[in-house]
Amino acid sequence: MNRLKITVAQNGTFIAVLALVAFFSMMHPRFLSVGNAQTILLQIAELGIIALPLAFLVMAGTLDLSVGSVASLSAVVAGLTMVGTGNAGLGFLAAIGVGLVTGALNGLLVAYLKLNALVITLGFLSVWGGLALFLTKGATVTGFPENFTSLSTFAFGPVSLQVLILALFTAAAWYLLNRLPMGRNVLAVGGNSRAAHLMGINVQRTQFLLFVLTSVCAAIAGVLLAAKLYSAPPTVGSGMEIQALTVVLLGGVALEGGAGRISGVIAGLLFVGVLRNGLVIMGVSQFLQTILIGATLIVAVLLDGSVQRLLKRTWSNVGSSSASAPPAVVSAK
Numbered sequence: 001m002n003r004l005k006i007t008v009a010q011n012g013t014f015i016a017v018l019a020l021v022a023f024f025s026m027m028h029p030r031f032l033s034v035g036n037a038q039t040i041l042l043q044i045a046e047l048g049i050i051a052l053p054l055a056f057l058v059m060a061g062t063l064d065l066s067v068g069s070v071a072s073l074s075a076v077v078a079g080l081t082m083v084g085t086g087n088a089g090l091g092f093l094a095a096i097g098v099g100l101v102t103g104a105l106n107g108l109l110v111a112y113l114k115l116n117a118l119v120i121t122l123g124f125l126s127v128w129g130g131l132a133l134f135l136t137k138g139a140t141v142t143g144f145p146e147n148f149t150s151l152s153t154f155a156f157g158p159v160s161l162q163v164l165i166l167a168l169f170t171a172a173a174w175y176l177l178n179r180l181p182m183g184r185n186v187l188a189v190g191g192n193s194r195a196a197h198l199m200g201i202n203v204q205r206t207q208f209l210l211f212v213l214t215s216v217c218a219a220i221a222g223v224l225l226a227a228k229l230y231s232a233p234p235t236v237g238s239g240m241e242i243q244a245l246t247v248v249l250l251g252g253v254a255l256e257g258g259a260g261r262i263s264g265v266i267a268g269l270l271f272v273g274v275l276r277n278g279l280v281i282m283g284v285s286q287f288l289q290t291i292l293i294g295a296t297l298i299v300a301v302l303l304d305g306s307v308q309r310l311l312k313r314t315w316s317n318v319g320s321s322s323a324s325a326p327p328a329v330v331s332a333k
Contacts (some may be wrong), residue, residue: 190257
């Protein structure tokens, strides 16, 4: 019975995704089709590329709410570079440079100077978003080289380039968390940073590297969005930080750090994607969609606390007389 409770608690988002699919399929026959499934995956690809590294940050006991603005700024810088030089490669490198600089600043201030991650990254959310508007004077950047815009239509059979990149990022994230020492370090830092330090783990460096990784991935997502839209609006990544955090928390990543699964993050990503797609097919207004996504984040936070309490209580009951692994280790896979 206890094992059943743990299984249900850890896979509740997958169950919710199946329920959503069943509901929207009954409401509209077009929802359950191969073409629509491809559309959902294409729509969530960039969000997933941001949410996966953000999940590692939350597992490590911190967070980054500036990722949406980093995506916007990276798209703008890449666009301006490509328009000015006609070189798509230089545009991509410029975007990566934006990701490295913004991530390093976050990591320096939060990991090494011990400033509050929420305040710092919220501040940079405005700074990078404002810089994107300043560089473009509020206008959308257009006129990209053809070899760049062709990325949006490039595919391997039925699989688009963006979805393939998301799949590669997912596999890499799973391997890092479950097979490399870095993954164990992330969970240890988020579970108890003091104990992790005593174990010889460099807490500051671990968090710093995660901030850089998260911003670089946000930059990549921004470039992919620009290719998909054939343009780079200065607000192209607006709101993605909230959506990404929603995905992470729906995926069962503990808000206080120390626990999480890549499969859970993908479940949260699918939930958000299926929800938004189903609402569009049903003709629900974009304003109401925004309200529902915000409500989903609130529910995710409430569920996060409930699930973590359930897991801790269940493990304390079944593990008191054995050498069972703690929840943070169990939920790593």
